[in-house]
């Protein structure tokens with residue numbers, strides 16, 4: 001009788017996304033997650049039905065079957081609060097599952113169940129039983145921080161630094177790559193706020209040294 005809780009028993013593409021899912025849920029909810037089931041065999045499924053853990057009609061495993069490896073069940077890994085949804089723990093995890101492309105929820109009484117049902121989320125139990133499995137689940141890319149603003153022309157430079165950057169251009173310290181604006185100033189400065197601040201501090205420091213030398 002097999003009822004695994006190991007992520008590596010899932011299909012590799014689902015396993016990889018399952019690991020990302022667990023990490024994202026932990027970040028979002030502040031609680032560690034546990035896995036109560038990944039894959040199971042026919043014998044265990046019949047046993048689960050006999051114990052009332054699975055619906056009477058679910059006599060053979062489908063998405064959870066050893067051959068499929070497309071579903072896993074989660075719980076909150078905190079003693080006494082495993083299935084507690086009073087703080088919408090499962091809803092928060094479910095929202096992440098949906099964002100990643102998983103199917104959730106399959107029923108209101110089974111909020112811990114997550115499965116991969118293809119890009120249209122419409123794969124059926126019947127298909128699985130016929131041995132037709134959904135295509136590979138794309139590896140979820142975690143959204144990165146928005147790319148930092150880059151300023152290319154004097155008019156784009158924020159007011160706090162406009163005259164400073166203009167003076168760098170006038171002194172030919174900042175020359176750019178040759179593309180110029182209507183006034184002849186570089187139009188390909190490629191400056192970030194961090195770079196501007198560093199340049200300003202450097203200038204201040206140099207002024208101080210020059211002063212000290214007087």
Ligand SMILES: [Zn+2]
Pocket residue numbers: 037064071072073112113114
């Ligand atoms: Zn399940």
